[in-house]
Structures are given as C-alpha cells and as structure tokens.
Amino acid sequence: MAHSPQEIRLMPSEQPRWVIIGAGFAGINLAKTLRRAPVQIVMLDRNNFHQFQPLLYQVATCGIEPDGIIYPIRKLFEKQSNLTFRMARVDRIRTADRTVETDTGSLTYDKLVIATGSSTNFFGNQGLERRASGMKDIREALQIRSRILFNLERAAATTDPAKREALTNFVVVGGGPAGVETAGALAEFKTHILRKDYPDLDPQLMKIFLIQSGNRILKSMSEQSSQRALRDLKQMGVEVLLHQRVQEYDGSNVRTDQGLEIPCRNLTWTAGVKGRFPEGLPSDQIQAGRIQVDGFLRIAGIDNVYIIGDVACVTEDAQSKGHPMVAPVAIQQGNLLGKNLLRELDGIPPVPFRYRDKGSLATIGKKRAVADLPGMRLQGFAAWLIWCFVHVMSLIGFRNRLLVLTHWVASYFTYEKGNRFITRNPEPKSD
C-alpha cells in the first residue's frame, strides 16, 4: 500500500498524546500500566492481534490452533478508555517534528515508545532468506504447518525415492529453546500422528535433524539442562548435529560448513533474531540490529522517545550485550517504563531498569522439559508441569487459556494432535 500523507483520524483530545508502536509483551504491559494515566494513548500495530510467540512452534507442528495463542488488540483494551488502537505499519519516525509515518497516515506524538520486537535473522544469506521458514509470527507458523503436511502428502504420492527422502527429511536450524521445542514436537508428530494419518508411508522415512553451530544445545541454560535435553531428543529419535553451521540452502538441499549435505525440503530456521524498527533513528545508536538505550530506556540525544522489548539493548546494565530477547525482559521493561512515566507525571524521579531473571524453561516433549530456576534445577515431568503452568498462565484471556489447556489435556491422554489442515500456500514467503 502506498504511503498516505494524510493524518490518522483520532478523537480530538486536550491531553498529551503518547504513541506506543507494537502490541507485543512490552507494549501491552506498558499500556496496561498506564490505564489510569490522564493521557491519550495511541497503540499502533501491523496486526489487529497480539500473539504469544513462545507457543508458535505448537501451531507450526499441529499441536494447537492459532486462535488459542492470538488475541484481538481491540478486545484486550475494550475497557481502557484512554487508549485508541490503530492498525498501521510504521515506516518512519521524524523525531525533529515528533511525527510517525505509517501506511495509513501520519501521527504526531508527545511521547513515543518503540516496542516493535524482532524478526528472523538470516544473517544476509539470500538462499536461506528466500527458501527457509522463520517462525516469528502466526502466518509463518501456519505456513510451516502447511508445508510439513503438504510435503508429507507429496512424499506419499511420489514414486521417486530421492524426492521422497528430501520431502521427509526435516531440518531445524538453531539449538535454542525454539529449535529444541520444534524438533521435539516434530518427533512426537512422527511417533503419534504419522503412523495413523499416513499408513501408506513408512514412518521410518521421516527423519528430524537439529543443527547447532555451537558445542551444545540450549547454551543459555545450565550444562546439566543441555545434557538432559540432548539425551531426551536422541531418545525421541532426533539427530542432533553440533558444530555445524548452515551455509547454503537451495530449497531441496542443505549444506553446512563442515561439508555435510542433507536433502531436505523442510527447513525451519530458528538460529537468529534481530530487532525490527522503523526508519529514522540515529544509526550510531543501532548495534547488532538493536537500539541502544540507557537504564531508563531512552535513546541518547532524543527526547521523549523510549525503546522497550526485544528491540531495546540496555547497555548500562551488567551485560553489555543487552538482555536476552525473551518475553520476561519485555514484560518487565513495559511495566517499569509505565511506572516511570507515571512517576514523571507526579514529579518523582524514574527508576533504572534491572532485569529480574526468574529462570529459563524449555520443553522437549510430553513429560520432558528442563528448568533452570533460581536455586533449583529440574528435569523431566516436574519441569514439564511447570512449563505448562507458566505458559498457560502467560496467555491472555480466559478463553485462550481454556482452549490451549483443553488441547494439551486431550493430547496428554490421547496422543492426538489438533486438526491437520493445509490452508496456506506451502511455498515459503508467499502471503
């Protein structure tokens, strides 16, 4: 859509206008904290829904349906009268005249918060960018699902063994939680669904590879959790390839820097993310795809602009590389900025951001998870129960919690997964 020069329509208001770009964890927690503030909050997002990214991999592998993990933004703020939502993709920020330019029109602000999150990082590899699937939003997750099922259909129909091999090899790149969880979910799909749905396809044909460049998976977690996850994945039949870096992918063959080649038409890329933000920010404040901010989440030299969530890199903190790009950081930054802005209204000085790390969790499969909690490490069933509890409670809305919980309880007892539909074009990078 062409850029529209006109202004975005808003109700006339005497109050200062605070614009929040992005309805992810950071943006919605900020907005909720400001629910009683005497300001006109304008929330902008490319989508009309909030999405719960930690469970995208379950949508991609037929575990749950999309409507369990996405939630309409308008419904979320139905009762918050100081907030107006506008669906718009922000293209550029003009800090000099306090204006954001979107595909729907422009908008001036008194304060601006950038909470635009992150997107898949292919590190400039064109072949990967064109052919592999990222898994950062619901459309990509549905596209991966469609491609998995479509390729299994093609594998069942083809008489060519070489073609069948590429169609039934599944490669997941990246040994972080998203990659481990995806590989584990594919292994469960193989064990419990493939045999039943595709009686005409030898289940042993389906092979799952997890490629990790470093020397262990889940490297942000404890050594003990890494080892346990590795053992679980191997028991579930996943081939974990360490010290391999993917170099080339042409859509039917993946090659690593160690010379390993795997014929494969299913490549899911979870090996990198980068900040996503509009144009117009000073380039010297951008490092490794994220915007550098001080402890109060402000960019140096620009007044009234704040950055929170994945896209923000707090450099004053102990970790100079910034905090991990995960939901808890985004939530805490959203909450803190909200409180600081309220403090400012009351003439109280702000508090700097300090990340309270409550631990890390990753699930490998049913009854298999690892948890590094403060003062405690758990594996297996107990960790899995905690993982389920934390994720269900983090979902927004009673309806979504109930939907996801029902799916999980049903699949716990029946090993049955959600419906298996090919509803999108299985080729990557289409709508």
Place this chain on the structure above:
Amino acid sequence: MAHSPQEIRLMPSEQPRWVIIGAGFAGINLAKTLRRAPVQIVMLDRNNFHQFQPLLYQVATCGIEPDGIIYPIRKLFEKQSNLTFRMARVDRIRTADRTVETDTGSLTYDKLVIATGSSTNFFGNQGLERRASGMKDIREALQIRSRILFNLERAAATTDPAKREALTNFVVVGGGPAGVETAGALAEFKTHILRKDYPDLDPQLMKIFLIQSGNRILKSMSEQSSQRALRDLKQMGVEVLLHQRVQEYDGSNVRTDQGLEIPCRNLTWTAGVKGRFPEGLPSDQIQAGRIQVDGFLRIAGIDNVYIIGDVACVTEDAQSKGHPMVAPVAIQQGNLLGKNLLRELDGIPPVPFRYRDKGSLATIGKKRAVADLPGMRLQGFAAWLIWCFVHVMSLIGFRNRLLVLTHWVASYFTYEKGNRFITRNPEPKSD
C-alpha cells in the same frame, strides 16, 4: 506446479481400482458406503480436508473458527482400510485409456466417480470476478473476514468521509440462503460487536445491503418464508434491494442495471454457482456448467464414469433443470451410488436416483430462522432451534460438533463472537 507425467504411487493391489474425485458431501458419503467393498478406493481432493460449506458464512463473519467446520480427510478415513487418500488437483480425464491426470501424477482407474462440486459463478463479469469475493471455500471465507475487519480498521483511521462510507458499506449480492445468512450475520456484527470493538466509529456508519435480482429473497422457499425473512432482515437493519441486478464493480463502487450506485469496498457475491470439473468430458453432455447424467448417475456413452453432487445434473428426473445444488442432494446421491455399486458387485440391478426433499432451512439471525418442512412451516425461535440442530448434527466428528456448539451457546448468552483476526491478505484473489 507443473504437470507431472509420472504415476501417483499406490500400494500394489489385485483389486479393481475405484477413483473418487472430491471429498465433499457426495464423495465422502459414497466412500463410507463402500467401506467393506473388496476394491481399492482412491480418494483425490485438492485439499487435505473436507469442508462444511453451509457454515462458511459464519467463518466469514467471525462467528466460528475454521477448525470447527473443516475436517482432515485422512482422519475421516483412518479406519477404512480399503481407501487411500491422495491430495491432488485433477486437471484432465482421459476416458479412452481410463486415466486421470493430476498436478501430482497420473492414475488409472477401473471405475471413476466425479464429485468435484461447484464454484462461484460470476457469469463472465470480469470486474466482479477480480474484485468481489465468492464464499465457496474456507480460504475465501477467511479472506472475506480479513477484508471486513481490515476495512473497519481503515474506516476508523481515515479522515475522508467519502472513503469511510465505501469502507463501511457492506453489499451482499444474492438472495438465496447464503446471501440472507451473510447479511443477517453482518447485521448482528454491527449490533453486538462494532460498538464494543470500535468505540471510535459511529455504529450507524455501517450499512448492509442485500441485492437480489428477482422479486423476493429465498425464492426456493415458500412465499411465507420469504416474507418473514424479509421482515426479519429489515428489522435487523439490512436494506434489501429487490429487482436489482449488479452490473459493474470496480472495487469501490457497485452499480446495478437500475442505475443504483453504492460506494462499497466490501462486496460478497453469493448470486451464482456453477459445476467445477476437470477437462476431458464430452462437451455435449455439459449444460449450464453441470454434467448431464441419467437416473443411475452415468454419462451417456462413457462406461464406468459416474457423476454425483453439485456437478451432476440428473435430467431423467421430474425437474429437467436438475436438482438444487445443495448438501442433501449430494449426500443422497453419494449413498445411492454406493449402494448401486455394491449391488453391481452382487449382480443385482441398480436403482435410479429419486431425491427425497426433506425441506429447506435458512437462518437470519439469533432466534430468527425459517423452515419449510414437509407438511409444516415454521418461523422464528422454533425454526432457529431446528436449524442449529440440523447443522450441528451434520458436522463431521464429535470434536467439531462440540466446538461449534460451544461457540453458539456462548454467543447465545453473551452476544460475543469468535476472535477477530486479520490473518490473510485482505485483497480479494490473493493466495
């Protein structure tokens, strides 16, 4: 995808191969009837799911989620060991050498059943075909939903009253059950959702028009039901325009043959369907987009090919124009053909098709429906309860029945609708 010359892979079998194209009501009822037949049944469909077309309009208007009304074909026939499913689009039939050609490969048959259903008929109008949305499959329904919500977002954001008018005018063309049900559902959306979701948009801006070329809506039903449906629609705020035929649509303006013009960016077309079938059938047997068959559902002059469902036009019957293109006819034809094929295996002569019309139903809104049943006409609440019961019981699978029923019961008491997501490109005719 290019046409593949190779054969579709199947398990080797000594049994005769019966190929069924299409997993709609006709195809699945036929296949179920043949579940114990000593033959190799191959079911082909473009999709990997069966879809329940009568409720597509509820998906389009945010009433229910897609997974309530579509069902995986492989799961449907999980326990039927004589049936193999192949996802394939059939392009051509070569009756001379008993072969079907698909996008996945070719396949020979001993018997062939064409149950390929119907698609939207724009009667050759290019502008409509490009710009209006049909509502014959789940992708189209989701696309209509995305467009409705997207246009309301645009309407909330624009400062241009003329643009806003076109974005908030909803035109439904076609006064049959699909058109009446869609217009009614949009009216309920306006009354119960718009005010809550779009507090920044005057609800009176949203206008719903139902355009019908004839002198009454629901013309396949009784005069009494037509009148009641018209009254209900008017009470719900729908503007019903009779004796108007849509002539031109450029994407933002619709014009009728009576010179009426409505600015409108939302045009849903339910005013016509036509049979959909592969190439290679004798053109002299095709009339008004359907294939002419005898009472035993065979085409004249071609052995071992049968036609059932919307695409079949039984000309020997009392009605020379063929039966209505509705689910009950398809179900009865599928069942009858199945029984006739089993009879043939036992050397018993077949029975000709006779349609048992059990009546017609159409719903206008909550507690508003009309029912023309044998010996009885009902309106209002009683008709609506029957409509709900018939539709829930016609859904396939306990899970889908439960999902749809839960949605309906919840929305009955709360007036709340399903989640409102824009997940597809809102432009018609993409992916």
